[in-house]
Amino acid sequence: MGVSQSTVFRWKKKKLIRKHTNAIKPHLSDNNKVDRLIYSPSCTLNSMTNTFKFTDMSNIVQIDEKFFYITKEQQTYYLSPGEIEPHREIQSKRFIPNIIFMCAIAQHIFGTNGEVIFDEKIRIFPFTSQVPAQRKSKNKENGVLETKPIQSITKQHIRAMLIDNILPTIREKGPTHKSKTIFI
Known part of the structure; x- marks a missing residue:
């Protein structure tokens, strides 16, 4: 805008300008x-x-995957007096690791009196693997199982997630009332 921050703040206070957030829409x-x-x-x-x-749509289960960064580069904290500042470290600030989750949900199912029979949430599953530690450190012994995120998700990972985790959980917790056929 070519003006100082104090001028922008005054304009904002007088409501001459307003804040706007714009989300990208898919083409x-x-x-x-x-x-x-x-x-x-x-x-x-x-x-x-x-x-x-x-x-x-009570026999339709929707699945979707989402990835989250394990941490943010900059985090805001509110500390009480005398509280120690948290210390956070990662290997590289430019390449923050992320973890991918797959979520399964279905439509709410209500009984005749309005009580909730099924609450839509089936489960959320992380794409992680248990890997034995290769070296001993001050935090862990050699060979102790560590949970690590899978870096590259392939068709085999998604297939294994569906067969080993999502389908058994749908059978266990999923919507079962009218139809035994469930569409994913």
């Missing part, structure tokens, strides 16, 4: 738009009566 190609148009009626079309009606 939809023509194929994406057509796919959305095809998918939407498939969820609302009742094939028996050929009428549009919202489909019961």
Whole structure:
């Protein structure tokens, strides 16, 4: 804007300027738009009566993966008087490690009296592995199992996550009332 910070602060206080946060929106190609148009009626079309009606999604489980950085480069703390400042270290400030999670959720299921039978949360699973420590240090002995994030997630990792973790958990905790067929 080409003005000093104090001027910007005064303008903000007088509400001559305002704060705005802008999120990036995904660009939809023509194929994406057509796919959305095809998918939407498939969820609302009742094939028996050929009428549009919202489909019961109680037998659909949605999964998604998300990655988080293990820590931020700069962290704000509020310390009480006499409290020691926390000491944080990582190998490199430019390459902060991240960990990837896969989450499974489904629609709420309510009983006849309005009580919650199923609360939508199935579970969240981290992509980690147990690796024995290669060297002895002051913090651990040689051979002690450490939990490490998997750095590169492949098709085999996702398949193993689905078969070993997500599907058994859906069978155990998932929505089971009308249909035994569950779509992921």
